[in-house]
Amino acid sequence: MANVSATRGFELDPEARTLPAVLAAAVADDPARSFLHCDGRDVTVGELDDASARVAGALRGWGIGHGDRVAVMMANVPEFLDVWFGIVRCGAIEVPVHAAYRGPLLAHILAESGARILFCDAGFVERLAGLELPALERIVVRGALDPDPDPATPLPQIPLHDLADARVSAPAADLPTVAPEDVSCVLYTSGTTGPSKGVVLQHSANVQLARSNVDLMEYTRADVLYTVFPLFHVNAKFTSVTSTLLCGARLVLDGRFSASGFWDRAREHGVTSFNYMGSLLTILAKQPPRPDDRDHPVVRAYGGACAPALWPRFEERFGVRLHEHYGMTETGITTRNTRTDRRVGSIGRAAPVYDVRVADPHDREVPVGEVGEIQVRPRRPDVMLREYWGRPDATIEAFRNLWFHTGDRARMDADGFFYYVDRLKDSIRRRGENVSSFELEGVVDAFPGVVESAAYGVPSELGEDEVMIAVVPDPSAPLDVAALLAHCERNVADFAVPRYVRIVEALPKTASQRVQKFLLREQGITAETVERPPAPRPRAAPRSRSARPS
Numbered sequence: 001m002a003n004v005s006a007t008r009g010f011e012l013d014p015e016a017r018t019l020p021a022v023l024a025a026a027v028a029d030d031p032a033r034s035f036l037h038c039d040g041r042d043v044t045v046g047e048l049d050d051a052s053a054r055v056a057g058a059l060r061g062w063g064i065g066h067g068d069r070v071a072v073m074m075a076n077v078p079e080f081l082d083v084w085f086g087i088v089r090c091g092a093i094e095v096p097v098h099a100a101y102r103g104p105l106l107a108h109i110l111a112e113s114g115a116r117i118l119f120c121d122a123g124f125v126e127r128l129a130g131l132e133l134p135a136l137e138r139i140v141v142r143g144a145l146d147p148d149p150d151p152a153t154p155l156p157q158i159p160l161h162d163l164a165d166a167r168v169s170a171p172a173a174d175l176p177t178v179a180p181e182d183v184s185c186v187l188y189t190s191g192t193t194g195p196s197k198g199v200v201l202q203h204s205a206n207v208q209l210a211r212s213n214v215d216l217m218e219y220t221r222a223d224v225l226y227t228v229f230p231l232f233h234v235n236a237k238f239t240s241v242t243s244t245l246l247c248g249a250r251l252v253l254d255g256r257f258s259a260s261g262f263w264d265r266a267r268e269h270g271v272t273s274f275n276y277m278g279s280l281l282t283i284l285a286k287q288p289p290r291p292d293d294r295d296h297p298v299v300r301a302y303g304g305a306c307a308p309a310l311w312p313r314f315e316e317r318f319g320v321r322l323h324e325h326y327g328m329t330e331t332g333i334t335t336r337n338t339r340t341d342r343r344v345g346s347i348g349r350a351a352p353v354y355d356v357r358v359a360d361p362h363d364r365e366v367p368v369g370e371v372g373e374i375q376v377r378p379r380r381p382d383v384m385l386r387e388y389w390g391r392p393d394a395t396i397e398a399f400r401n402l403w404f405h406t407g408d409r410a411r412m413d414a415d416g417f418f419y420y421v422d423r424l425k426d427s428i429r430r431r432g433e434n435v436s437s438f439e440l441e442g443v444v445d446a447f448p449g450v451v452e453s454a455a456y457g458v459p460s461e462l463g464e465d466e467v468m469i470a471v472v473p474d475p476s477a478p479l480d481v482a483a484l485l486a487h488c489e490r491n492v493a494d495f496a497v498p499r500y501v502r503i504v505e506a507l508p509k510t511a512s513q514r515v516q517k518f519l520l521r522e523q524g525i526t527a528e529t530v531e532r533p534p535a536p537r538p539r540a541a542p543r544s545r546s547a548r549p550s
Helices: 019-029 045-061 078-089 103-113 122-128 160-165 203-217 234-247 262-269 280-285 310-318 392-398 437-445 481-491 517-523
Strands: 034-038 041-044 069-073 093-096 117-121 138-142 157-159 183-188 198-202 224-227 250-253 273-276 300-303 321-328 332-336 354-359 372-378 404-412 418-423 428-430 433-435 450-459 465-473 500-503
Touching: 019 045, 019 078, 019 203, 019 234, 034 045, 034 078, 034 234, 041 045, 041 078, 045 078, 045 160, 069 078, 069 103, 078 093, 093 103, 103 122, 103 198, 117 122, 122 138, 138 160, 157 160, 183 203, 198 203, 203 234, 203 300, 203 321, 203 332, 224 234, 224 262, 234 250, 234 273, 280 300, 280 310, 280 450, 310 321, 321 404, 332 354, 354 404, 392 404, 418 437, 428 450, 428 465, 437 450, 437 465, 437 481, 450 517, 481 500
Parallel strands: 034 250, 069 093, 069 117, 093 183, 117 138, 138 157, 224 250, 224 273, 273 300, 300 321, 465 500
Antiparallel strands: 034 041, 183 198, 321 332, 354 372, 372 404, 404 418, 428 433, 450 465
């Protein structure tokens, strides 16, 4: 049964509350529909159904079932989807692993999650050498196996293509029943402020995120979605792949972002909507203007962290409506700007499934206009994280006083629109004043020759912080730091003008394109950092001779 919501969002099966049910509805609708273009290949719904059944059959043959953890470490390729849906169809829990991880962090995720099977690309196998992974039983490899494997990686290695060649599949009748409240995945946070934690998400939360996305963006069968974000992240998994399956649309999934080729790619595939995060919009806006900037099929985009000053300029230049929202791995879409209810510069109002407030450090709601922590409470069961994997203390701390503490700061206006300020741990306190890193970055990014920036605090000899900004310049032209500082002096409060400017080739980022400022803070004031000259002290007015004491 199909459904069209009040905002024209279209669903093949509004009753589907698990990932296998979403796939089953898509297969029942049209197994021959080409729903994905990825890695130069088109994939039909029926092909995903068949391939994932084979993965599920192999896992069942290895004794993997309800509650067992299976890790996936792959690039953006169709096989990732085959493995992902195979895992959840046999009732197991998927543990996606960032493709850049290695060493202690990789060992931490695989060991803490207790993953019994790892599916990975051939180029990642060598990273397992010497790691203590007591629960891991075998490795399934996409690509050619090393004919001379490292003896420090003694686990059995099985080619992924053998699962297809062996025609091992699991009939639907042999697969376990998957319930909405079953855990589907443990997604490790990217660690913007510290070590990664495993976010435990149930099927119902995954499908709710996709359903909220379809409703917000008003997706229908006619849409072609586009993303370059990795499949080990919620953005690609649930607001791209799952949303596409849910509404009968088509998805173009790329492995890397090309600013110069972005709009040509959209024209080539008839893209109607794309996902953005972090600096993606800024980078597109920094491209030289072209006569065909509005000559493309894209009409809207979904994402977050667009600088308020950039928002109207981007929409006007490219003819694309931006749907700024706020969310995180733990909660999905928490606040949102819709087509008919939006405010430039804001992250929108509370999403229908959440109560959202701004509170002080004692968990007391602050007055309208004051800055505090964003706190969230669900209106329905099982729409956000269940817990942090193996960390009851962290779970209790996050949910203290019956509200989920996001660790992000914002303010709310009298109409219920929220305005993001920064991470609690990224806030800058300078000489008794709070500096919004988000707002300062928006000013710096608007300066010609700046590709992107990150503002953060470094220790001051006077106590509290000094403001430092790391800047990625356009490589085609030198950046005038003095002019940049003068631009800041004209556009931000005196206490927010950076004391230090550091030019860097790139900012350290997570998979979701959030800057890892804790790494920048650890690096501190480096040799190449430029310090702003101290402001000249005003000269004292000369005393009048008549005012001198006799």
